Amino acid sequence: MVRVHVGRPPENNPFIECTNSKTSAISPHFSYNFFIYEGIKMDYPNFTSEYKSLMAKYLTKDIFNELKELKTANGYTLFDAINSGIKNPDSGIGIYAGDEESYTLFAPLFDKIIEDYHGFSKSDMHKSNLNAEDLNAVNPDPEGKYIVSTRIRVGRNLHNLPLGPAISKEQRSYVEQSVSDILKSLDGDLAGSYYPLDGMSEEDRASLIADHFLFKAGDRFLEAAGLNRDWPSGRGIYHNSAKTFLVWINEEDELRIISMQKGGDIKSVFSRLTTAIMFLEKKIEFSYSQHLGYITSCPTNLGTAMRASVHIALPKLAADMESFKAIADKYYLQIRGIHGEHSQSEGGIYDVSNRRRLGVSEVECVQDMYDGVVALIAAEKKLENF
Ligand code: ADP
Ligand code: CIR
Numbered sequence: 324m325v326r327v328h329v330g331r332p333p334e335n336n337p338f339i340e341c342t343n344s345k346t347s348a349i350s351p352h353f354s355y356n357f358f359i360y361e362g363i364k365m366d367y368p369n370f371t372s373e374y375k376s377l378m379a380k381y382l383t384k385d386i387f388n389e390l391k392e393l394k395t396a397n398g399y400t401l402f403d404a405i406n407s408g409i410k411n412p413d414s415g416i417g418i419y420a421g422d423e424e425s426y427t428l429f430a431p432l433f434d435k436i437i438e439d440y441h442g443f444s445k446s447d448m449h450k451s452n453l454n455a456e457d458l459n460a461v462n463p464d465p466e467g468k469y470i471v472s473t474r475i476r477v478g479r480n481l482h483n484l485p486l487g488p489a490i491s492k493e494q495r496s497y498v499e500q501s502v503s504d505i506l507k508s509l510d511g512d513l514a515g516s517y518y519p520l521d522g523m524s525e526e527d528r529a530s531l532i533a534d535h536f537l538f539k540a541g542d543r544f545l546e547a548a549g550l551n552r553d554w555p556s557g558r559g560i561y562h563n564s565a566k567t568f569l570v571w572i573n574e575e576d577e578l579r580i581i582s583m584q585k586g587g588d589i590k591s592v593f594s595r596l597t598t599a600i601m602f603l604e605k606k607i608e609f610s611y612s613q614h615l616g617y618i619t620s621c622p623t624n625l626g627t628a629m630r631a632s633v634h635i636a637l638p639k640l641a642a643d644m645e646s647f648k649a650i651a652d653k654y655y656l657q658i659r660g661i662h663g664e665h666s667q668s669e670g671g672i673y674d675v676s677n678r679r680r681l682g683v684s685e686v687e688c689v690q691d692m693y694d695g696v697v698a699l700i701a702a703e704k705k706l707e708n709f
Contacts, residue, residue, distance in 0.1 A: 368409055370382075373412040374417075375412070375415065376417030377436045377440060378414070378417030378418040378432070380439075381432055381436055382405065390432060395489075396424060399421030399485070399489045401432075403421055404419060404421065404432075404488075405418055406547050406548065407544050409547075410547035411544055418432070418433070419620045420621075421549075422486055433622060437681065442682070449626050453684075453685050454686065455590060455593050455686075457686045458593055458689055460589045460590045461590075463589075467587070469636050469637065470633045471634040471636065472633065473584060473586065473587055473589050474581060474582070474633075474634075475596050476579050477596070477600065477628045478580075478617065478628035479578040480577045480609060480610045480619065482609060483608075487549075487576065487620050488549045488550055488620055489549070490577075492556060495556070495573050498573060499557045499572050499573060501607075503559065506561045509602065512567070513563055514564075515561055516562070518560050518562075521555045531560065535634075536560070536569055537560050540555070545574075550620070557572070558574065559573075560572070565584075567584045568581070568595055568596075568599060569583070576619050576628070578603075580599055580600060589633070597685070616680075623680070625680065626680040626683070627680045627683065627685045629677070629685050630677065630680070631689045633676075634672055635699065636670070637703045647699075650698050650702055651675065651695065653695075654692075654694055654698060655695070657675070657676050658675055675695065677692045678691075
């Protein structure tokens with residue numbers, strides 16, 4: 324008999340809550356995610372019509388059976404990878420990698436998701452270009468009427484360590500210690516301090532989040548991916564005094580390197596970021612493959628791991644979401660709310676960013692965003708004159 328229960332079991336039900344020791348044959352990472360009847364593995368998930376993710380779309384019974392017994396050298400399994408998408412039927416992607424090996428071991432599933440999201444096939448190679456001089460991006464809004472702020476981030480993970488979903492507390496702490504030490508050696512306008520989350524006052528934390536500098540706690544997608552384990556230990560933020568250069572440590576990726584400032588000077592933001600990346604690349608070996616580029620825990624971030632965004636006020640265009648989305652699609656843009664992923668717009672302001680990250684260079688990612696923003700502003704102006 325195969326019985327499955329995904330989710331916390333109600334009191335006194337016959338399912339056991341797996342502990343690390345009990346689940347070690349299945350997953351060493353989760354002490355709370357899988358509930359199985361003694362010794363019997365989870366069956367093929369029941370993907371009801373609620374499930375919209377690419378994982379649910381591509382995890383056929385055949386692929387499930389092919390992959391269900393496999394485990395990476397770090398002990399990461401198919402169940403670990405898909406748990407976020409199973410627990411959150413509204414996931415768009417629904418899968419996370421625990422290490423670089425996850426992308427090859429579970430390739431029959433990951434490849435399809437990568438191809439669908441990035442339009443990038445098994446035989447394609449990634450490319451990189453961090454030369455800010457190649458970017459064609461004169462400020463599209465010098466009066467500051469539309470663009471509130473610009474932010475560009477990349478994700479990075481250390482070579483030879485598991486990714487966040489499979490990292491141990493000790494490994495996470497090693498990342499925090501070694502990376503924050505290196506960041507302390509930055510100088511000029513990148514010089515700053517590291518602030519661990521553990522011990523940060525609630526007031527400071529809330530204000531950093533409200534001002535868009537710090538990640539939130541308790542994201543349910545990351546929670547189910549095992550990315551919030553041991554919270555807040557090992558997490559923190561480095562920033563310069565102007566808060567125009569920031570590094571998040573041990574959130575969804577081990578590093579999120581961020582450059583941001585008010586207004587629409589996209590080229591300056593990119594330039595500051597590339598200077599910082601080149602400095603860090605000399606000191607740290609990051610996980611990178613010729614095929615997939617920078618290795619990240621979420622497959623949407625593979626390649627450049629770059630998200631270049633503006634917070635932009637487009638009140639007229641937003642009244643016609645269909646036209647807004649049509650322009651966004653034409654320029655490979657993603658539209659988010661202004662408090663991060665899965666948040667809503669506020670006051671007609673949207674977060675507009677590049678959607679493609681793999682098989683395109685960093686310069687192309689920012690150029691996508693820039694060209695799209697120019698088109699969006701032109702459409703807004705046209706509606707103003709109507
Ligand atoms: P990420 O960009 O790291 O994938 P989120 O979408 O959750 O993750 O955004 C992280 C934070 O960055 C949020 O607080 C969000 O409001 C902020 N942010 C994103 N783009 C901009 C921007 N252009 N200007 C100011 N803040 C931004
Ligand atoms: C999801 O599947 O919706 C979340 N795990 C987030 C996926 C990455 N974000 C994105 O593409 N916008």
